[in-house]
Amino acid sequence: xxxxxxxxxxxxxxxxxxxxxxxxxxxxxxxxxxxxxxxxxxxxxxxxxxxxxxxxxxxxxxxxxxxxxxxxxxxxxxxxxxxxxxxxxxxxxxxxxxxxxxxxxxxxxxxxxxxxxxxxxxxxxxxxxxxxxxxxxxxxxxxxxxxxxxxxxxxxxxxxxxxxxxxxxxxxxxxxxxxxxxxxxxxxxxxxxxxxxxxxxxxxxxxxxxxxxxxxxxxxxxxxxxxxxxxxxxxxxxxxxxxxxxxxxxxxxxxxxxxxxxxxxxxxxxxxxxxxxxxxxxxxxxxxxxxxxxxxxxxxxxxxxxxxxxxxxxxxxxxxxxxxxxxxxxxxxxxxxxxxxxxxxxxxxxxxxxxxxxxxxxxx
Amino acid sequence: xxxxxxxxxxxxxxxxxxxxxxxxxxxxxxxxxxxxxxxxxxxxxxxxxxxxxxxxxxxxxxxxxxxxxxxxxxxxxxxxxxxxxxxxxxxxxxxxxxxxxxxxxxxxxxxxxxxxxxxxxxxxxxxxxxxxxxxxxxxxxxxxxxxxxxxxxxxxxxxxxxxxxxxxxxxxxxxxxxxxxxxxxxxxxxxxxxxxxxxxxxxxxxxxxxxxxxxxxxxxxxxxxxxxxxxxxxxxxxxxxxxxxxxxxxxxxxxxxxxxxxxxxxxxxxx
Numbered sequence: 001x002x003x004x005x006x007x008x009x010x011x012x013x014x015x016x017x018x019x020x021x022x023x024x025x026x027x028x029x030x031x032x033x034x035x036x037x038x039x040x041x042x043x044x045x046x047x048x049x050x051x052x053x054x055x056x057x058x059x060x061x062x063x064x065x066x067x068x069x070x071x072x073x074x075x076x077x078x079x080x081x082x083x084x085x086x087x088x089x090x091x092x093x094x095x096x097x098x099x100x101x102x103x104x105x106x107x108x109x110x111x112x113x114x115x116x117x118x119x120x121x122x123x124x125x126x127x128x129x130x131x132x133x134x135x136x137x138x139x140x141x142x143x144x145x146x147x148x149x150x151x152x153x154x155x156x157x158x159x160x161x162x163x164x165x166x167x168x169x170x171x172x173x174x175x176x177x178x179x180x181x182x183x184x185x186x187x188x189x190x191x192x193x194x195x196x197x198x199x200x201x202x203x204x205x206x207x208x209x210x211x212x213x214x215x216x217x218x219x220x221x222x223x224x225x226x227x228x229x230x231x232x233x234x235x236x237x238x239x240x241x242x243x244x245x246x247x248x249x250x251x252x253x254x255x256x257x258x259x260x261x262x263x264x265x266x267x268x269x270x271x272x273x274x275x276x277x278x279x280x281x282x283x284x285x286x287x288x289x290x291x292x293x294x295x296x297x298x299x300x301x302x303x304x305x306x307x308x309x310x311x312x313x314x315x316x317x318x319x320x321x322x323x324x325x326x327x328x329x330x331x332x333x334x335x336x337x338x339x340x341x342x343x344x345x346x347x348x349x350x351x352x353x354x355x356x357x358x359x360x361x362x363x364x
Numbered sequence: 365x366x367x368x369x370x371x372x373x374x375x376x377x378x379x380x381x382x383x384x385x386x387x388x389x390x391x392x393x394x395x396x397x398x399x400x401x402x403x404x405x406x407x408x409x410x411x412x413x414x415x416x417x418x419x420x421x422x423x424x425x426x427x428x429x430x431x432x433x434x435x436x437x438x439x440x441x442x443x444x445x446x447x448x449x450x451x452x453x454x455x456x457x458x459x460x461x462x463x464x465x466x467x468x469x470x471x472x473x474x475x476x477x478x479x480x481x482x483x484x485x486x487x488x489x490x491x492x493x494x495x496x497x498x499x500x501x502x503x504x505x506x507x508x509x510x511x512x513x514x515x516x517x518x519x520x521x522x523x524x525x526x527x528x529x530x531x532x533x534x535x536x537x538x539x540x541x542x543x544x545x546x547x548x549x550x551x552x553x554x555x556x557x558x559x560x561x562x563x564x565x566x567x568x569x570x571x572x573x574x575x576x577x578x579x580x581x582x583x584x585x586x587x588x589x590x591x592x593x594x595x596x597x598x599x600x601x602x603x604x605x606x607x608x609x610x611x612x613x614x615x616x617x618x619x620x621x622x623x624x625x626x627x628x629x630x631x632x633x634x635x
Contacts, residue, residue: 050535051535052531052534052535071534072531072534072535073534073535073536073537073538077535078535079531079532079535081528081531081532083526083528085526085528085529085531085532086532087529087532087533087546087547088551089550089551098533098536098538099535099536099537102533102536102537102538102539102542103537146532146536150536
């Protein structure tokens with residue numbers, strides 16, 4: 001039974017279409033992440049779940065009830081804003097208690113709830129401060145505190161970590177994951193950061209141009225991206241995509257060639273049967289290789305490259321190189337393997353880790 | 365060059381300062397002079413101060429009564445304009461409705477009309493409804509002047525409050541009134557304070573309508589002060605002392621309220 005369900009959601013501002021028919025659902029207790037580049041409609045979608053934005057077409061269901069036209073407060077959802085949206089003239093205590101006060105909860109009960117939230121978020125000493133006296137991370141915590149005291153059915157996060165510095169972001173990410181585990185509430189989280197998506201999500205919804213590109217667990221999206229957009233978006237550094245030619249096809253397997261490939265490469269379809277659809281002999285395809293799957297010198301399949309630049313990350317090295325067809329290629333090699341500009345080398349990879357996309361970008 | 369620029373800058377400031385402050389200084393210092401010192405030519409810079417002028421002012425029931433009248437009129441017109449103007453400003457800042465820009469322009473256009481144009485019509489209306497020489501008519505007239513100022517300044521102020529705050533409050537179950545009362549009003553204090561100062565100063569200093577619409581009962585301070593400027597010999601000392609007494613409450617009010625005019629009150633709301 002799905003706890004949150006969006007059916008054919010559309011959003012238009014005048015002639016501009018922002019969301020073009022999105023249907024997704026989430027189970028109770030699931031952590032769903034909407035991810036996509038800016039302008040893909042992920043925040044708009046979240047705001048429509050919250051009720052802050054009207055839907056042009058489609059339906060929203062929360063916990064089995066149709067809430068499409070219901071006002072925000074009655075949907076029993078809490079939202080953490082990118083800007084935190086704390087009330088600057090109120091203390092932390094009053095900020096957290098605001099929603100409870102609005103729903104006329106008895107004073108003693110409010111006290112108890114606020115204390116509980118403060119305990120969970122470890123911010124008891126901050127209760128009497130004003131937001132301006134807090135650091136970014138603390139403000140974030142207050143915003144989360146304000147969200148949890150109301151015991152919402154649904155937690156919505158709109159890029160909550162994007163205003164924090166890298167270290168704090170990692171810390172808060174872990175904290176949000178912990179919170180999800182402890183509270184067991186359904187959470188919908190919007191981000192443009194694929195690392196946040198990968199680490200937090202039970203399920204990722206990749207959006208582009210107001211459409212769902214793919215839905216799946218982080219591993220599913222990583223292992224079997226449905227198209228080149230998802231392939232490029234999930235994983236860091238990005239997947240390398242080079243143009244190859246199909247030399248032969250046997251059912252659900254292709255043999256592809258590329259000037260840099262030492263020998264023709266046999267790749268099996270990831271989409272099951274393959275059938276007669278998909279690329280045929282003579283077609284050009286995109287061959288996808290993830291930087292972390294390319295090993296210097298080793299591997300059953302070899303590709304010849306010319307180095308441009310190397311960056312040592314301490315424990316590993318990023319090597320920027322070019323294929324013989326002058327396509328850029330990034331490798332993530334273990335250890336420190338600094339290669340000079342112009343140096344030629346071979347990298348190996350496992351055919352099972354190679355991805356093939358047809359010329360429209362669809363996965364084979 | 366920067367040195368010369370700084371000098372020029374300082375000289376300019378000094379000039380502006382002298383031009384604005386000197387009349388004020390002249391009024392206050394003259395209020396402590398005897399009639400002889402006052403009329404001395406060349407002017408006397410060092411003199412023995414006297415409180416005689418003030419004694420005379422406070423002994424004059426007309427002056428004391430006028431100050432009370434001015435206070436009543438200024439306080440109520442400012443208060444009512446703020447009470448009426450802030451919800452209007454909230455609506456203009458945050459709602460979309462038909463005729464919004466026309467309404468906004470209407471508020472501004474109120475100030476296009478020269479006050480004297482309306483003085484006579486308002487006099488006739490006031491006479492017909494029997495409101496001549498009452499506090500009420502002055503308060504009503506002054507509200508029409510102050511309200512646009514309040515709406516102007518507060519609309520701008522309210523617009524600067526991040527929308528996220530309103531949305532967060534809505535999600536938390538706040539009604540539109542709660543949002544206005546608990547979020548916009550407290551965060552709009554700087555704008556409200558500024559418009560209240562403007563309004564108060566306007567009502568306090570207003571002479572034209574006060575002169576036209578009042579007779580004996582409700583004469584305000586500026587009216588009384590100017591009324592001294594008739595007759596054979598002008599009591600300059602008393603006029604200056606009255607002037608000083610009139611300026612004092614506005615100055616105190618402005619100082620009290622300026623504390624709330626600090627910018628950056630919304631800091632920390634959003635990053």
